[in-house]
Amino acid sequence: MTDAIDTTRIPVPLRPVMLALAAGGAELAARIRQGGDLAAQVGTNADGDGQKALDVIADDLFRARLTAAGLRFYASEEQDQALELNPAGGLALAIDPLDGSSNIDTNLTIGTIFSIYPAADTAKDSFLRPARQQIGAGYIIYGPRCAMMVTFGDGVQHYALGPDGFRLVDARVTMPDCSFEFAINASNYRHWSRPVRAYIDDCLAGVEGPRETNFNMRWLASLVAETHRILTRGGVFLYPADARKGYERGRLRMLYECAPIALLIEQAGGQATDACERILDQQITALHDRTPFVFGSAEKVARVAAYHDLPETEISALFGHRGLFRA
Template sequence: MLQLAEHLEAWAGPSNGRQAVAETVFALARASAELAELVAEGPLAGELGQVVGASDDGDGQKALDLRANDLFLRHLHHAPVAAVASEEMPAPVALRGAAPVAVAMDPLDGSNNIEINGPLGTLFSLLPSERHDDPALPFTAAGDRQLAAGCVLYGPHTVLMLTLGAGVQIFTLDRRNREFRLTRAAVRMPEARREYAINASNARHWSLPVRAFVEECVAGSAGPRGTDYNMRWLGCVAADAYRVLLRGGIYLYPGDARPGYGRGRLRLAYEANPIAFLMDQAGGTATDGFVPILEIAPQTLHQRVPLIFGSRDKVARVVSLHLDGVPAAGQRPLFGARGLFRS
């Protein structure tokens, strides 16, 4: 099986720009392999799920969050990276000021799963760094400026979902030598999968378009979609992204009426953008409900965004409900005040 290093070398060729991207991706992969070993140790590595600081989402910053952040920074110090932005840091950190690449990352996704041995992940986005006087500047670029993006899932085995702008490849970690090997090439997302993922405990807070789409799915073969659906929710967007890439369907983390959640929970620069790039390159798409995620330029580093991604047909239905204002939803019993999900 082709090793990640061989794949990156073949893709980069003699181009200095591509070589910088390849070196950075390889550094992130090496960090991921090291983190996979730490995750696998679980409680043997200490109280990884211990809350050691505050976080904006109220769940608290975990010990493993900080250890993962430090681990990735250590590896990126040896790569051609000008600056790094992380969910675990309030502001970007400058590394090599004249380097051509900037990295936005969520070093540990799904940290609420640490203590239950659930799935965890890492997300990263590579952006061009063209001005070296302001380390924050690269992270104001829209997602369509990304040079590469990836998502690592730490599960029963560890996988790296990677796009370099020419499709999506999936690599599996060979733990014996810390090497990622190509196991799925040119991944294309299936269209017809009857699955959706959303945290239904927030149903009473959803906007009408989101509620309407979910009720269409819940209604199954008796409803307007004419077929039964299954719901999935893994508590780790990296895990859900992997499932959607392989199986199709749709994932929704919309904005809702809860205080502080009007623009959702996930962060644009280092969660939504890399996932959107992967989805787009695999034949799917991602939106905030109105416009493609890749067209949104972050106004602040930790800006939140509603995130809906998956098969194009299902995402298009959610967008149409938003844009049309669900004009007939309140006229049908399924979607009215006596519908499945009441306000």
């Protein structure tokens, strides 16, 4: 039987887990194609988010395959606590089994995000550590084409799903840094901090504003789809903290969303921060912790941080009149 993924460029100790993820991704892609009521509400997860049928199907499916592959610890968006699957295993894996759940019923792009660490003695020590200690990270995207982007700390590899599994398309993905596209959920404008508003205001002002450039905007409500677009054609993504109750640390989860996407983005030549500080330098303090998240082309992510460095009262004056930061 053909392997679910071409393992030539996958480090040997990670091959069983990567084969399980690839086989699970192919199975989930087939399940999505089959249709049915995959967006039905079936429960609530640890974070208080409503669980849809496909969230639970994806969690069950990956957990079963990773159990069979000998994984030691499994932490999932859909599980309150990390699970010990195989006491003899050497790896710990965190997963967002189904990312972009609000897109299920509209047949828009969704994904799976995963992050791999060496297993420590306990689940707590395996996952609650600096994000830079990941030894693998990636996502599977279920869109018009199904693909996997993955890094093992030496560049980003791109695989596409065909009839005989995931096959290598590009052994070293690099992100273009010349796009003038930003992604943010603009319906939250009134809740944002002044630096975030000022950054977006200056993008929206186009050629007449301090940036003297016209920008385009996208919001897909799917972190995986947004990441795939930015890896392909550049740009910047922001999910900042805001003033809504429960959004003091933004919406996205550090362990199984932001840390793995940050590693992929840096390995493709970009940057990822919490708006100010590098994500990979941060300590993960709880399984379902959230963090503000900004990533994309290095120059654009640095510019967002620069807006945060200025005293609030100076933001508009500096950017509006003196135009310190030209595009």
